[in-house]
Amino acid sequence: MTSFPKSTEPVLAVGGLAVHYGGRSALCDVDLAIDRGQIVSLVGPNGAGKSTLLKVLAGMLPPSHGTVDFDGAPLRKPHRRITYVPQRSGVEWSFPVSVLDTVLMGIADRTPRWRRYGRAEERRALDALDQVGMRRFARIQIGELSGGQQQRVFLARALLADGEVFLLDEPFAGVDVPTQELMVGLFDTLRQRNAAIVYATHDLTQAAATSDVTVLLNRRIVAAGPPREVFTEQALRETFGGQVVILTTPAPSPEPVIR
Ligand SMILES: Nc1ncnc2c1ncn2[C@@H]1O[C@H](COP(=O)(O)OP(=O)(O)OP(=O)(O)O)[C@@H](O)[C@H]1O
Ligand SMILES: [Mg+2]
Structure with a gap:
């Protein structure tokens, strides 16, 4: 870090x-x-x-x-x-995106658009999820989480964003x-x-x-x-x-x- x-x-x-x-x-x-x-x-x-x-x-x-x-x-x-985590009520999850992808969005602007995230980024994202106790939810959709769990995922994203x-x-x-x-x-x-x-x-x-x-x-x-x-x-x-x-x-x- x-x-x-x-x-x-x-x-x-x-x-x-x-x-x-x-x-x-x-x-x-x-x-x-x-x-x-x-x-x-x-x-x-x-x-x-x-x-x-x-x-x-x-x-x-x-x-x-x-x-x-x-x-x-x-x-x-x-x-x-500058990492911004919005007020919970301000987030609508009407589109399907996994917990892992949500965390990876934290580094989206550092990854060229033509490239998928590599293993190294994915490992860092999983580590960040680990730190907030959410690693086992990595593959499920963010909209399926409770509000508090979503907040944890946002924190993982913030951690990854450095x-x-x-x-x-x-x-x-x-x-x-x-x-x-x-x-x-x-x-x-x-x-x-x-x-x-x-x-x-x-x-x-x-x-x-x-x-x-x-x-x-x-x-x-x-x-x-x-x-x-x-x-x-x-x-x-x-x-x-x-x-x-x-x-x-x-x-x-x-x-x-x-x-
Ligand atoms: N997008 C917007 N369009 C018009 N007025 C807005 C908008 N966002 C906030 N306001 C107004 O600006 C004022 C401040 O709102 P803000 O959301 O910053 O308050 P807050 O301190 O965060 O309140 P809360 O504790 O309820 O979250 C309020 O009067 C609100 O109605
Ligand atoms: Mg407010």
Whole structure:
């Protein structure tokens, strides 16, 4: 697996970012710099713009205003070193494709079109499936898997892609505890490779436990920093609006409670 060089430059940076869908604003005034080896969680209510921000960071959605830079250069389209795993509900599997082929798609743009995947690629894909406990499903169709199993396959694809940045939209949602633990282990592996991970979540406790930086988002950034610092009652109230969010403080690790 590739390790990426230490650098003081952020691997991803957005400045003065705004996104409008038609006339409606989904994000405004977003400034964010993400370093290599950093795990960043995006936290905010439904409709806060988390998925929108991830799509912009993936180069899939052009911002209405502002800049997006990857590795110091403007990002205008998806980049092979940026791996994006969509929110589960966003994936429709109406066409037949095997689990193995899904994983191999992670390296599709590195394989010439005239060539089928070779044995070496297939072995790497099977290894990646092994790492997420899905090797025995390699030959079955992706649409026949449960949501959590599909999520594991996406992770295997992400591993194979050797990405420098991983953008995951609600990877912990609706998956069982072993899958969550697997995910946290993979985050660690990726961090050791000096990759950056940005993920959206609704689980504040998970965010506190599994990120270096938490971004509280509600169309704009309310707070960003180490979770212990950003999970203040005021910032959470500002983020979640009407919902009352109370922190049990002081505590060794923040245990947010939503009433
Ligand atoms: N393709 C789209 N067309 C029009 N509006 C959109 C589109 N995608 C998102 N929006 C709007 O942009 C806003 C932000 O949506 P987004 O999906 O980014 O929120 P989110 O924080 O990911 O929410 P959730 O927690 O429900 O996943 C919402 O008001 C949504 O209605
Ligand atoms: Mg979303």
